[in-house]
Amino acid sequence: MSYEDVLTRYEPVIGLETHVELGTKTKMFCGCKTDFGAEPNTQTCPVCLALPGALPVMNRAAIEATIQIGLALNCDIAEWCRMARKNYFYPDMPKNFQTSQYDEPLCVEGYVDVTVDGKEYRIGIERVHIEEDTGKTLHVGGATGRIHGATESLVDYNRAGIPLVEIVTKPVPGLGALAPEVAKAYVAELRDIVRALGVSDVRMEQGSMRCDVNTSLNLPGDDWGTRTETKNVNSLRSVERAVRSEIIRQAGILDDGGKIFQETRHFQETTGDTRSGRSKETATDYRYFPEPDLVPIAADPVWVTSLREALPEKPSVKRARLREEWGISESDMQSAANAGAVELIEETIAAGASPAGARKWWLGELARRSNELGVELSEAGATPVQVAELQKLVDDGKLNDKLARQVLEGVVAGEGDPAAVMASRGLEVVNDTGALTAAVDEAIAANPDIAAKIRDGKVAAAGALVGAVMKTTRGQADAKTVRDLILERLGAS
Known part of the structure; x- marks a missing residue:
């Protein structure tokens, strides 16, 4: 079915969870370096490898950067919050739990405004919280790079423990056919905001910014449908394609009388569609509880105020200024x-x-x-x-x-x-007057009828001779100079 056909019957609701790796010199809870591209497992220590007896220490620069992001997204900054343990099994998380935030995030209730097709949309921000990144798993021996079909898996823990900010939007209904474009515009604006702050290079192709795209469909007037979460989408173009693809896929299932299951899915760059990953856990499944090894975060209001006053020019304001400077619409x-x-x-x-x-x-x-x-x-x-x-x-x-x-x-x-x-x-424009004059004379001699028209005052006919000279010079002559020469040689200038 076509995308346009789907939107005549269903209403999409989207939400986006964007992860941003902070550009701190050291990791979130230890002093290991965060250089991208280092040899595997060379930037690790007892803390980020979760060896027995190793205790974490909070990275102040990471907290400061998270507050800056929250302020730039018009969020309220909590005067008191704390870290939590998010429990699950992944081979690329040495502790077997992630130190994150749950019910008490650092930043809440913000928004971002984006413009698509001349209309402004406000995307509500539910929360901005700080956590740590996982390591990186490489599946080898298969055809897809995924675990299915692979013969072995390798784990690089260099990335484990790097400060990671998660920015979660509220559900965004009412977008209709523009849902994919609004999703792309939001991620683009978010990337510009974070880049302007200088707290991350937000290079999506390197994974320092990646987006989980939530999508659901419902019939007009019905409650929102069951959402799916397309994980780790790593380009603006793919964000748009992932939303569009998932809308079409879900509509096909619903049209056939099927059910949408809450699950994670993976976007396929080559085909533009999504593939099933795993059933999506709920907060209960993660068994969150307060992190006992870290003290709570109490951001001094004076500190927060100083960070607010030092925020750089907002990208939207900057674009308005540049538009005036460049003289464009x-x-x-x-x-x-x-x-x-x-x-x-x-x-x-x-x-x-x-x-x-x-x-x-x-x-x-x-x-x-x-x-x-x-x-x-x-x-x-x-x-x-x-x-x-x-x-x-x-x-x-x-x-x-x-x-x-x-x-x-x-x-x-x-x-x-x-x-x-x-x-x-050898592509430089031919400026040799002698060579150009010879080419012009050759074109005049080869096209006497056109030359006669020009002599009679029909200078528009010179275009045909200009084309002939450009062909002779392999396009390396300046068209205006050639035209002037033709008119001069034919006494029509």
């Missing part, structure tokens, strides 16, 4: 935001490009490429500095737009910076 800025291009454009302008030039490349050729590859725009293969250099070559008359696109192809293919690609491929 609100819809153009929203398009840039939806594409994840605002910061890339800003950095390109800072590197010397004009706002129009920066927007042209990021929202044009590079956006097309990222869509084709199914990657984020920042992973399309070019840096802001390279895009600014490319535009400068165009502004200086060394490249035209057609040649610049070919140079960009070389840049994203790893052939070097724009100037190097232009030189190695």
Whole structure:
């Protein structure tokens, strides 16, 4: 069935649980480093390996970062809260429980506003709490990288114990067909907010920000349906696809008279659908109880006030300011935001490009490429500095737009910076007046009828001769210069 058909009969409700790894130098409860990409199991100690007798100590920087996130999300900050043990078995959690928060989170009752198709939606934030990350399991010997079919599993505990902030929204009903787009816009806005705070690099492709997407369907007027939780979705594009796919899947089951079971599911990047994981536990299953080895957290109101006053400019406010500076419409800025291009454009302008030039490349050729590859725009293969250099070559008359696109192809293919690609491929605009004049004379001689029309004052016909010269020069001539030469040679200038 089509997505549009489903939305004529069912109403979706979504909710998002987003995990953000904090960029602290050390782990949540010990002094181990948190460097990404280190050799497996080299950043561990008795505390994060849960060896007998090892006791945790709270990371103040992680608490501060969590409060900053809560404040930026318009949350109330608890004056007193505490950690809890969340009990479950995972081989990548050495303690066999996770130190997290349960009924007394650090930040509550916030919101984030996002705009989709010109309409603003307020996403309620239920809670922001601090916990620790798990390790990383690698299943080998199978075809999918998952445990099913694997011959062995390897565990890297470097990530176990890294500070992790979980941001949980309230259920969001009433979105209709825009539910996938609103989910994507929310995660994009959340990523921008956290990045602006400087407390995490929020690189979804590296797992420092990942999203669990809750989706349910109900008939109009009925109670909300049973939700499923699609785990660890790691790109903005995949958030949107996961919501859309799950809406279609659940509708098919309900149409056939089936039931939706509360379970976790896994998003399949290659197919765009979700696969069943495990039945979803409830809070009772986790047997939460207060963590006896850690003192409660009592955030000093004076400290919280100082953190609030030091918050950076909100991304939404920054976009409004940049929109004025760049001289673009609100819809153009929203398009840039939806594409994840605002910061890339800003950095390109800072590197010397004009706002129009920066927007042209990021929202044009590079956006097309990222869509084709199914990657984020920042992973399309070019840096802001390279895009600014490319535009400068165009502004200086060394490249035209057609040649610049070919140079960009070389840049994203790893052939070097724009100037190097232009030189190695021999793509610079032909500025040799003698060579251009010869090419123009050749085109005039080969097309006497068109030349006669131009002599008679029909200068619009010059386009055909311009095309002939561009073909002769393999597109490396400047079209305006060629046109001026043609009109001059035919006495029509």
